Amino acid sequence: MLTFEQKQAIIESFPELTKKEVSLKRLNYHFEATLYEKSIVVEKLHPNGNGFVFVGDLLKYEKEASDQGLVNIRDYDEDALREIITASIDYLSEEIDDSPIVEAWTSREGTKLELVFENRSWNVYHQDNLEEAFGTRESAVQYLREEGFRSTK
Structure with missing residues (x-):
């Protein structure tokens, strides 16, 4: 200490x-x-x-x-x-940008999620439901990949 x-x-x-x-x-x-x-x-x-x-x-x-x-x-x-x-x-x-960044992610089974940067956090949504929130994009992407999702560009 x-x-x-x-x-x-x-x-x-x-x-x-x-x-x-x-x-x-x-x-x-x-x-x-x-x-x-x-x-x-x-x-x-x-x-x-x-x-x-x-x-x-x-x-x-x-x-x-x-x-x-x-x-x-x-x-x-x-x-x-x-x-x-x-x-x-x-x-x-840091000025907060009010316009969110939205990325689409899909699983092999066809389940679609959105990764959204809003209010200083990276949030994973299934439809309108918040599934998870992360402090960094890297953590969110790691979670999505571990769950079997891939980015759809």
């Missing part, structure tokens, strides 16, 4: 973040160039090593994230901490 000072040094290596002191010697780090109301990337970094990173609804972190979209970084190593901070900054600086 990284110390408070190590975490602080890693976080402060991101020049786009601004440090703001809060109560009980905790620190918040803001991303001022956010495209949304949310600007805090690292929240309540405490001298005991506890702290949170905002990931919103990124599917990659859905198992770890609270209902508020925060992930506890207490036990994160340097690589994981850098990765999650980068993901948070990307998330807060």
Whole structure:
């Protein structure tokens, strides 16, 4: 586990973040160039090593994230901490394209599915029913191929 000072040094290596002191010697780090109301990337970094990173609804972190979209970084190593901070900054600086990307996929038996990129996730639909959701296209494609589907171009 990284110390408070190590975490602080890693976080402060991101020049786009601004440090703001809060109560009980905790620190918040803001991303001022956010495209949304949310600007805090690292929240309540405490001298005991506890702290949170905002990931919103990124599917990659859905198992770890609270209902508020925060992930506890207490036990994160340097690589994981850098990765999650980068993901948070990307998330807060990414404009959402309202036009979905739709791909048709078919099984040997003729079952048709759609792979749709919408709201920052890759969703697999059977007719109008959501079957699965993935954080990356690669994960969705792997799932479809494992289930015996091929892209129909």
